[in-house]
Amino acid sequence: MSKKIAIIGATSGIGRALARELHSRGHHIGATGRRIERLEELKQELERHISVTYMDVTNHENAINQLEQLKQKMGGIDTIVLNAGISNYQKAVGREGDLQIIDVNIRGFANLTAYSFSMFYKQGHGHIVGISSVASLFGWGLSAPYSASKAFVNTYLQGYRQKANHSDADIAVSTILPGFVKSEMTDGKKGMFWIAETEEAATQIADAIRRKKNWSYVPKRWRLVSWLIKLIPNWVWDRL
Ligand SMILES: NC(=O)c1ccc[n+]([C@@H]2O[C@H](COP(=O)([O-])OP(=O)(O)OC[C@H]3O[C@@H](n4cnc5c(N)ncnc54)[C@H](OP(=O)(O)O)[C@@H]3O)[C@@H](O)[C@H]2O)c1
Incomplete structure (x- = not known):
């Protein structure tokens, strides 16, 4: 069914x-981001059933207004994919960098998730999809705020999933945990393995959205790795 x-x-x-x-x-897509020229390119490429709106997720009130504008352009929203995120892996770390990640990956994310939940509750249905990361499963010295921000995504969405279970609206909440994916975020990073192409990741995420999966590892082999990661005791992580 087209959504x-x-x-x-x-x-x-x-x-x-x-x-x-x-x-x-066959879905109608609403695309957002700060690089408006990229959104216009996407619109030209896809031609039909695509609406675009500028959005900086760190500007909370504007982000909500822009989501409402996008909703009007699209004639409604059935599903929202909260994908915007930044990392500081291997870049100089410090207070400012940490706070920037928290602003985008936590505050920007929570602002739109909470608003979307209310919006979907009012309309009686909806699907919230959050893009987390396998990095959410442990603390990582090379990018402490990033892995912590993604752990927030997991726990926060789990809470919203329970909220949805207890509501009388038909709301699904999905958490997607990608492993390494080739993108601007990972460009030039060292020490990566099992790097997926963006298209492979996108196909599996689209499948998980269709099936309204609660938790989905992308590519799937990361599910097994996640089980192993969860078996590692804290004292091991603490010594790395
Ligand atoms: N690549 C990986 O290995 C990997 C693994 C696990 C999870 N993830 C997660 O996947 C998601 C997408 O990452 P990616 O790898 O595709 O990286 P990317 O190519 O750098 O894409 C990041 C996206 O987030 C948007 N964004 C960043 N800051 C924003 C802001 N302040 N307001 C609005 N949009 C903002 C960017 O748009 P503008 O810059 O145009 O605003 C861009 O569209 C992220 O949440 C990331 O944490 C990635």
């Missing part, structure tokens, strides 16, 4: 590939 799917952070990488994949499956 109206808003993708927050669709100007590059996973978000842009997902926009193309979901569009090819």
Whole structure:
């Protein structure tokens, strides 16, 4: 069934590939991001059933207004994919960098999730999809705020999933945990393995959205790795 799917952070990488994949499956796509020229390119490429709106998720009130504008352009929203995210892996770390990640990956994310839940509750249905990371499963010295921000995504969405279970609206909440995916975020990073192409990641994320999966590892082999990671005791992580 054709759906109206808003993708927050669709100007590059996973978000842009997902926009193309979901569009090819017959859905109407709403794409957002700060690089408006990329959004216009995507609009020209896909031609029909695509609406675009500028959005900086760190500007909370504007982000909500822009989501409402996007909803009007699309004639409604059935699903929202909260994909916008940044990392500081291997870059100089410090207070400012940490706070920037928290602003985008936690505050920007929570602002749109909470608003979307209310919006979906009022309309009686909806699907919230959050893009987390396998990095959420442990603390990581090379990017402490990033892995912590993604752990927030997991726990926060789990809470919203329970909220949805207890509501009388038909709301689904999905948490997607990608492993390494080739994108601007990972460009030039060292020490990566099992790097997936964005198209492969997008296909599997689109499948998980269709099936309304609660938790989905992308590519799937990361599910097994996650089980192993969860078996590692804290004292091991603490010594790394
Ligand atoms: N690549 C990986 O290996 C990997 C693994 C696990 C999880 N993830 C997650 O997947 C998601 C997408 O990452 P990616 O790898 O595709 O990286 P990417 O190519 O850098 O894409 C990041 C997206 O987030 C948007 N964004 C960043 N800051 C924003 C802001 N302040 N307001 C609005 N949009 C903002 C960007 O749009 P603008 O810059 O145009 O605003 C862009 O569309 C992220 O949440 C990331 O944490 C990635």
